[in-house]
Amino acid sequence: MSSLKIAIIDDEPLARMRIKSLLAQASVANEVVGEFGEPVNGLSWLQQQDKAGASPDMLLLDIQMPGLDGMVLAARLRELQQPPVVAFVTAHAEHALRAFDLAAADYLTKPVRLERLNATLDRVLKLKAARAPEPADEVADGADVFIVQDRGRLERIALSQILYFKAEQKYVTLRTAEHSHVLADSLTELEGRVGERFIRVHRNALVSRQAMKALERRADDADGGETWAVQVTPTMEWLSVSRRQVTAVREAMAAQG
Template sequence: MNTPVPSLHLPLSVVVIDDEPLARIRIRTLLSQAAVPNAVQSEFGESVTALLHLQELDRAGRSPDLVVLDIQMPGLDGMVLAARLRELQRPPAVVFVTAHAEHALRAFDLAAADYLTKPVRLERLNASLERVQRLRATLQPARDEPLDDGEVLVVQERGRVERIPLADILYFKAEQKAVLLRTADDSRTIDDSLTELEGRVGARFIRVHRNALVSRQAMKALERRADDPDGGEAWAVQVLPTLEWLAVSRRQVSAVREAMAQPL
């Protein structure tokens, strides 16, 4: 049975995970004051029990819309837990809340909806909730189903709304605070975030790096291009028909290689 796409008017269901009781109280208080309607389903002070609970909810088809997650915790840290949540059939959006700003890049490698540093301000939490709300509204009921060639992506560019066939899009790449949408004949900067786009375009695109989504049908070659500054291997994927090379993160090399081995 297909689950309907949630409405913008339904409150976001939220799970809070933080090992500090005062931090959980603070988040619950801010959530109660937020402009975006929400309801805290449950809260946890450690990650293992939280993961078991979320896995059970997922099996029952009742995954929350959002997990507000601390990073440094006993047992599984927040980064590991977020990676495990991505394995669920219907993974919730994740907003990291932490006192340590140095984890931000790794957080967005995990497709986090947002990254908030403590003490959290209400206006920043509101912005995160609005982002999750938009993402929830654009998710397909079944993201892994094949997409029709006639399907389009509606994008906004400096107040202009345009319908672009998904089959024409080669990749999306985050550049500073904007996202570049590339087709064979054109490129433009759009207002959508990469995380929102990943939820909207479904299985036709693959995350190759924290800053890029690439059309599976546009990938021509995957190569080790050079050594990266940290002494590891630097990989890149070549995109047709422009023959551009886009960086592939080390953690995504296997997934990209597997995707290229599959028939289109």
């Protein structure tokens, strides 16, 4: 039976004790591998575990703590190669929206109930399974997936369904033929994950090689330079192509036949 390795960061000793007691009764097998009352120490430990390739599966994280706010700590976790799935545990419900902006798996309010914790653990266990590497032949066929939140539920999206990723302010939009989803990942992180199946057409966009339909020169810009755009099928949207990427995009389209 699969189990979860869990870390806890909460400045209140009684709160940590309560969570550990509930975890001992949980329906999902788990092991507490790290417990910290000082958030700075907890972050340092997580960074060390990440470097060692031993990150926990999940982090139960308080928000209002002295020294380092839980929201700030969660944002810092994006710098890790294998960050744990975060579930906030707090007495302050007003932070829920911001928590989900940070791609938290859940938001538990104190006092935490066992059935609510069980639901969270089950969700994280499914996320862990989805993150597991696909067999080599399946990855070659584009079968790896992204997990996105859509109206309160988690949805699996195969890489082969994705038309493009586009950075917009603090977030990245994942676009399929039917829907758009917001991701907390950076475009650079996504570029490393999707590999050669996508091409960087602009500093703010990665496009599926298979989705590119047309490359078109547009009117010259204010500086007298060329501007280009690539059309994506089946949505027929146009995305800007930087001048230095025009040749690479043209070659990629030619290679697709």
